[in-house]
Amino acid sequence: MSQYNCIKEKIDITFPENINITSQELYDTAENSYPNGSPWSIESFQTDLETPLAGYGLARRDKEIIGFIGYRHFLGEAEITNFGVHQNYKQQGIGTDLMLASLAYLKEQGMRQLFLEVRSSNQAARSLYKKNGLTEVDIRKKYYCNPVEDAIVMQYIEQIEG
Numbered sequence: 001m002s003q004y005n006c007i008k009e010k011i012d013i014t015f016p017e018n019i020n021i022t023s024q025e026l027y028d029t030a031e032n033s034y035p036n037g038s039p040w041s042i043e044s045f046q047t048d049l050e051t052p053l054a055g056y057g058l059a060r061r062d063k064e065i066i067g068f069i070g071y072r073h074f075l076g077e078a079e080i081t082n083f084g085v086h087q088n089y090k091q092q093g094i095g096t097d098l099m100l101a102s103l104a105y106l107k108e109q110g111m112r113q114l115f116l117e118v119r120s121s122n123q124a125a126r127s128l129y130k131k132n133g134l135t136e137v138d139i140r141k142k143y144y145c146n147p148v149e150d151a152i153v154m155q156y157i158e159q160i161e162g
Contacts, residue, residue: 011066013098015057016103021065023049026056026082029065033084036146040082048081057102059085059094067094069102078106080116083125095125099132103156112158117151119144129154 006031020027023046030038030045040048048054053074059067066089080102106114117140118125126136134154143151 008044010021010061011097012060012062013057013101015055015101021049021056021058021068024092026068026070029068029086030082030084032086032088034066039144054081057098057105059089059098067098069098071102072104073106073109073111076110076112078111078114080114083116091102095128096132099128103132107158114156116154117143117156120152126152126154132156 023042026045026049027038027042029038030040048070049056051094053072055071057069057071058065065086067085068082069080072079072081080081083095083096083098085098103114113135116129118129120139130136134156136152137155138153140151140153142148
């Protein structure tokens with residue numbers, strides 16, 4: 001198990017190999033993280049938890065899950081599938097800490113390239129991603145629903161020294 005500690009608020013960020021979280025806990029956290037509620041159903045989270053290439057990083061304060069980042073990783077490429085911080089904990093650096101920890105963890109696992117989609121209107125997330133080395137590479141028209149909105153595809157490429 002990899003663990004990244006954030007000292008400022010006694011927040012533990014972990015990327016366990018055998019994650020101990022339920023689809024209901026992920027759904028509840030997502031429901032409290034996104035302005036329009038969870039983009040995934042409980043069943044979608046359950047399917048993801050059962051997928052061998054999928055994983056989650058969790059931000060916890062005491063035992064409460066206050067943020068998560070979902071990913072899929074295969075042959076040096078990763079995709080962020082979900083990323084949320086509970087509304088009560090936004091603007092405290094937890095999203096930045098989760099992003100940095102996930103990049104570090106995925107690099108340890110051999111990731112060389114990462115992709116994600118973000119709502120075009122989500123300026124805070126886009127700024128966070130850019131600050132952490134991702135670049136906007138494409139637009140997926142009408143990708144999101146509730147409300148219908150374009151997705152910005154962002155990419156991170158690991159710089160290999162040599």
